[in-house]
Amino acid sequence: MEWLLKLKPDADDALKIAALGHDIERAVEERKVKRKDYRAYDEFKKAHALNSAKILKEIMKGCNVRKELVEDVFFLVRHHETGGDRRVDVIRDADSISFFHVNLPYYFVRNGVEETKKRCLWGYKKLAKNLQEVVVNFNYKDKELESLVRTWIACG
Numbered sequence: 001m002e003w004l005l006k007l008k009p010d011a012d013d014a015l016k017i018a019a020l021g022h023d024i025e026r027a028v029e030e031r032k033v034k035r036k037d038y039r040a041y042d043e044f045k046k047a048h049a050l051n052s053a054k055i056l057k058e059i060m061k062g063c064n065v066r067k068e069l070v071e072d073v074f075f076l077v078r079h080h081e082t083g084g085d086r087r088v089d090v091i092r093d094a095d096s097i098s099f100f101h102v103n104l105p106y107y108f109v110r111n112g113v114e115e116t117k118k119r120c121l122w123g124y125k126k127l128a129k130n131l132q133e134v135v136v137n138f139n140y141k142d143k144e145l146e147s148l149v150r151t152w153i154a155c156g
Protein backbone atom coordinates (compact mmCIF):
# COMPACT_ATOMS: atom_id res chain seq x y z
CA MET A 1 0.00 0.00 0.00
CA GLU A 2 2.81 2.39 0.90
CA TRP A 3 4.50 1.96 -2.48
CA LEU A 4 1.22 1.86 -4.40
CA LEU A 5 0.40 5.32 -3.03
CA LYS A 6 3.91 6.60 -3.81
CA LEU A 7 3.63 5.41 -7.41
CA LYS A 8 -0.06 6.33 -7.81
CA PRO A 9 -1.36 8.75 -5.15
CA ASP A 10 -4.86 8.70 -6.69
CA ALA A 11 -5.15 4.88 -6.61
CA ASP A 12 -8.76 3.66 -6.68
CA ASP A 13 -10.41 1.22 -4.24
CA ALA A 14 -9.65 -1.86 -6.36
CA LEU A 15 -5.95 -1.01 -6.48
CA LYS A 16 -5.87 -0.41 -2.73
CA ILE A 17 -7.63 -3.70 -1.92
CA ALA A 18 -5.33 -5.53 -4.34
CA ALA A 19 -2.27 -3.92 -2.74
CA LEU A 20 -3.36 -5.07 0.70
CA GLY A 21 -4.58 -8.53 -0.25
CA HIS A 22 -2.41 -9.68 -3.16
CA ASP A 23 -0.45 -12.26 -1.13
CA ILE A 24 -3.30 -13.38 1.14
CA GLU A 25 -3.01 -17.05 0.23
CA ARG A 26 0.27 -17.19 2.18
CA ALA A 27 -1.72 -16.50 5.35
CA VAL A 28 -4.02 -19.49 4.73
CA GLU A 29 -1.73 -22.38 5.66
CA GLU A 30 -4.04 -25.19 4.47
CA ARG A 31 -4.56 -23.60 1.04
CA LYS A 32 -1.26 -21.93 0.19
CA VAL A 33 0.71 -23.15 -2.82
CA LYS A 34 4.18 -24.55 -2.18
CA ARG A 35 7.34 -23.95 -4.18
CA LYS A 36 8.28 -27.64 -4.15
CA ASP A 37 5.12 -28.52 -6.10
CA TYR A 38 6.23 -26.49 -9.14
CA ARG A 39 9.22 -27.11 -11.37
CA ALA A 40 9.48 -23.51 -12.66
CA TYR A 41 9.52 -20.46 -10.39
CA ASP A 42 7.22 -18.54 -12.75
CA GLU A 43 4.63 -21.36 -12.63
CA PHE A 44 4.74 -21.27 -8.83
CA LYS A 45 4.24 -17.48 -8.85
CA LYS A 46 1.32 -17.79 -11.29
CA ALA A 47 -0.39 -20.37 -9.06
CA HIS A 48 0.25 -18.20 -6.00
CA ALA A 49 -1.35 -15.17 -7.69
CA LEU A 50 -4.42 -17.12 -8.84
CA ASN A 51 -4.87 -18.70 -5.40
CA SER A 52 -4.70 -15.28 -3.70
CA ALA A 53 -7.21 -13.88 -6.20
CA LYS A 54 -9.66 -16.73 -5.46
CA ILE A 55 -9.36 -16.38 -1.67
CA LEU A 56 -9.75 -12.61 -1.80
CA LYS A 57 -12.82 -13.02 -4.05
CA GLU A 58 -14.43 -15.33 -1.49
CA ILE A 59 -13.76 -12.84 1.31
CA MET A 60 -15.14 -9.90 -0.68
CA LYS A 61 -18.26 -11.86 -1.69
CA GLY A 62 -18.78 -12.70 1.99
CA CYS A 63 -18.68 -8.96 2.73
CA ASN A 64 -21.20 -8.16 -0.03
CA VAL A 65 -18.71 -6.12 -2.03
CA ARG A 66 -20.26 -5.13 -5.37
CA LYS A 67 -19.58 -7.54 -8.24
CA GLU A 68 -17.63 -5.11 -10.48
CA LEU A 69 -15.22 -4.28 -7.66
CA VAL A 70 -14.78 -7.99 -6.83
CA GLU A 71 -13.98 -8.79 -10.48
CA ASP A 72 -11.63 -5.81 -10.78
CA VAL A 73 -9.66 -6.86 -7.67
CA PHE A 74 -9.65 -10.50 -8.87
CA PHE A 75 -8.04 -9.43 -12.15
CA LEU A 76 -5.44 -7.22 -10.45
CA VAL A 77 -4.41 -9.88 -7.93
CA ARG A 78 -4.40 -12.68 -10.50
CA HIS A 79 -1.80 -10.81 -12.54
CA HIS A 80 0.12 -9.08 -9.75
CA GLU A 81 3.33 -11.04 -10.36
CA THR A 82 3.51 -10.49 -14.11
CA GLY A 83 1.67 -7.24 -14.86
CA GLY A 84 -0.22 -6.87 -18.10
CA ASP A 85 -1.97 -3.52 -18.28
CA ARG A 86 -1.30 -0.10 -16.75
CA ARG A 87 -3.20 -0.73 -13.52
CA VAL A 88 -1.80 -4.22 -12.93
CA ASP A 89 1.69 -2.93 -13.68
CA VAL A 90 1.38 -0.44 -10.80
CA ILE A 91 0.52 -3.28 -8.38
CA ARG A 92 3.38 -5.39 -9.73
CA ASP A 93 5.84 -2.50 -9.44
CA ALA A 94 4.74 -1.53 -5.92
CA ASP A 95 5.06 -5.19 -4.88
CA SER A 96 8.48 -5.56 -6.51
CA ILE A 97 9.85 -2.43 -4.82
CA SER A 98 8.32 -3.45 -1.51
CA PHE A 99 10.18 -6.77 -1.69
CA PHE A 100 13.49 -4.88 -1.77
CA HIS A 101 12.38 -2.28 0.77
CA VAL A 102 10.78 -4.56 3.38
CA ASN A 103 11.10 -8.30 2.74
CA LEU A 104 14.63 -8.77 1.44
CA PRO A 105 16.54 -8.89 4.78
CA TYR A 106 14.12 -11.57 6.07
CA TYR A 107 14.29 -13.48 2.79
CA PHE A 108 18.11 -13.44 3.05
CA VAL A 109 18.06 -14.91 6.58
CA ARG A 110 15.55 -17.62 5.57
CA ASN A 111 17.01 -18.61 2.20
CA GLY A 112 20.75 -17.84 2.13
CA VAL A 113 23.00 -16.23 -0.47
CA GLU A 114 22.31 -18.21 -3.65
CA GLU A 115 18.51 -18.25 -3.38
CA THR A 116 18.46 -14.56 -2.43
CA LYS A 117 20.63 -13.71 -5.43
CA LYS A 118 18.19 -15.49 -7.78
CA ARG A 119 15.19 -13.80 -6.15
CA CYS A 120 16.83 -10.36 -6.29
CA LEU A 121 17.71 -10.58 -9.97
CA TRP A 122 14.26 -11.98 -10.80
CA GLY A 123 12.59 -9.04 -9.02
CA TYR A 124 15.01 -6.44 -10.32
CA LYS A 125 14.59 -7.42 -13.97
CA LYS A 126 10.81 -6.98 -13.68
CA LEU A 127 11.25 -3.28 -12.82
CA ALA A 128 11.37 -0.38 -15.28
CA LYS A 129 14.68 1.53 -15.39
CA ASN A 130 13.47 4.45 -13.24
CA LEU A 131 12.26 2.04 -10.55
CA GLN A 132 15.49 0.01 -10.69
CA GLU A 133 17.23 3.25 -9.66
CA VAL A 134 14.99 3.46 -6.58
CA VAL A 135 15.80 -0.09 -5.52
CA VAL A 136 19.55 0.11 -6.08
CA ASN A 137 19.81 2.94 -3.54
CA PHE A 138 18.13 1.14 -0.64
CA ASN A 139 20.29 0.76 2.46
CA TYR A 140 20.16 -2.31 4.66
CA LYS A 141 21.16 -2.74 8.27
CA ASP A 142 23.01 -5.90 7.19
CA LYS A 143 25.94 -4.39 5.26
CA GLU A 144 26.93 -7.78 3.84
CA LEU A 145 23.48 -8.01 2.25
CA GLU A 146 23.71 -4.42 0.98
CA SER A 147 27.06 -5.10 -0.68
CA LEU A 148 25.83 -8.40 -2.15
CA VAL A 149 22.70 -6.78 -3.61
CA ARG A 150 24.74 -4.00 -5.27
CA THR A 151 27.19 -6.53 -6.70
CA TRP A 152 24.43 -8.79 -8.05
CA ILE A 153 22.62 -5.88 -9.63
CA ALA A 154 25.79 -4.47 -11.18
CA CYS A 155 26.66 -7.86 -12.69
CA GLY A 156 23.05 -8.99 -13.20
Ligand SMILES: [Fe+2]
Pocket residue numbers: 022023048049080081
Ligand atom coordinates in the same frame (compact mmCIF):
# COMPACT_ATOMS: atom_id res chain seq x y z
FE1 LIG B 1 2.84 -12.29 -4.66
